[in-house]
Amino acid sequence: MKNYIGIDLGGTNIRACLMDENGGLKVFHKEKTDVSKKPDRVANQIIKIVKMLQGRSVRGDITTGCCIGLAGLLSPDGRIVKIGPNFGWRDVHFADMLSRHIDIDIHIVNDLTAVSYGEFRMGAGKNSKNMFCVFVGSGIGSALILNKTPYEGSSNVAGELGHIKIREGGRLCGCGARGCLEAYTGGNPVRERIIEIAKSDKDSFFYRAVRGNTEKLNYSFVEKGYLKKDAISTAIWEEIRDLLSMAIANVVTVYNPDCVVIGGGAILNTPRLLSSVMNDIRKYATPPSLSKLKIEKAVLGDDAGMIGAALLMRDQE
Ligand SMILES: [Zn+2]
CATH class of the missing domain: 3.30.420.40 (ATPase, nucleotide binding domain)
Incomplete structure (x- = not known):
């Protein structure tokens, strides 16, 4: 064998x-x-x-x-x-x-x-033919499977959803460019952003939540603050929800996959955000592209x- x-x-x-x-x-x-x-x-x-x-x-x-x-x-x-x-x-x-x-x-x-x-062969995307996979971990990673084959593009770099531009002259991204999706929704950039807020405002939810020990902050604190109805946390949480669900919905509109798989440590540890993104993809994608669409959580860890x-x-x- x-x-x-x-x-x-x-x-x-x-x-x-x-x-x-x-x-x-x-x-x-x-x-x-x-x-x-x-x-x-x-x-x-x-x-x-x-x-x-x-x-x-x-x-x-x-x-x-x-x-x-x-x-x-x-x-x-x-x-x-x-x-x-x-x-x-x-x-x-x-x-x-x-x-x-x-x-x-x-x-x-x-x-x-x-x-x-x-995930496509043995996990959440089993039995699908065209699958889009997005991982929200320290950054944003994504990959497309078209006709049961990974689609890598003409120069092997397809699927960089994290680096699509969503804000002209916006936040600086780890890739060196400004205004990338990852700079607003990835685990590391969001962590850096809330650490900055905590350091500059001792009355902020983020500072109080870790008693000033800002190194302990991570992506999940945005959801913790959102659930406590903190205004700044809610603004960031809603921005992440809207940007991520719109970006994924746009891929659904363009490629019409039958399955979207979402995973990654940051988003799997923010369950409310994950379920909202999963719902809102259906809000933003064109209705005909949704007729065969399943949206699943990654399962292979x-x-x-x-x-x-x-x-x-x-x-x-
Ligand atoms: Zn970038």
């Missing part, structure tokens, strides 16, 4: 699995990402994990490929990590670094491509990336 390796390479953890051709998970492995985050150190970690997993296959089975999902911008051929924000990487020839020491096919994909494919990566390897072979 053929086996495949799927790896989710995150800034904090590496999750890896060995999967058989029927989609059965045989081995699961998790370890901390090397704190230096240097390309050669991380490459060595991956090489060791791949060799370990290859050694765990049953006698007679062969492991034919390994797919790695990581956050970042990749070259069109998927061999070079042009920008890896979680690692501080620029133009790292990561696939070649691995291929020199590993005798199976290596593929690198954007982490959301892997996550969405995992932290395993989605490694499972999706292994399945991508299997299905693209």
Whole structure:
């Protein structure tokens, strides 16, 4: 039987699995990402994990490929990590670094491509044909699956919903541009925004909620303040709800998917916001685009990336 390796390479953890051709998970492995985050150190970690997993296959089975999902911008051929924000990487020839020491096919994909494919094949998007997946975590990630195939675009960078522009000359985004959706709705930018409010106003809900210990603030405090009817929290909460639901609804209007999957730590920890966004997508998308639409919460959690990566390897072979 053929086996495949799927790896989710995150800034904090590496999750890896060995999967058989029927989609059965045989081995699961998790370890901390090397704190230096240097390309050669991380490459060595991956090489060791791949060799370990290859050694765990049953006698007679062969492991034919390994797919790695990581956050970042990749070259069109998927061999070079042009920008890896979680690692501080620029133009790292990561696939070649691995291929020199590993005798199976290596593929690198954007982490959301892997996550969405995992949800599509084995999670919330099972049985759909055209799926749009949005993750609200530290940033905003998204990916499209069209006709059961990940759509990556002409230069491999499709699906950057976080960086569509929604305000002329607006808030500065981590990508360097102004007015991106992520700057208003992503976990890190929202956290920074409420820390700023807390520091500048000791009477603010955010300052009082953590007794001045502003490092404890995170996305969920916007919802806490909203539920307590705090005016500033409510304004931010409603802005996030409106911007996110409109942006997702616009994708629904343009691409007419049959399933939208929403996940990510920030929004899964703000249940009222999540359910409001899920409702309001229907308010803003054109009615004909809604006739076959299901809107689901992501269900695979932290395993989605490694499972999706292994399945991508299997299905693209
Ligand atoms: Zn941006």
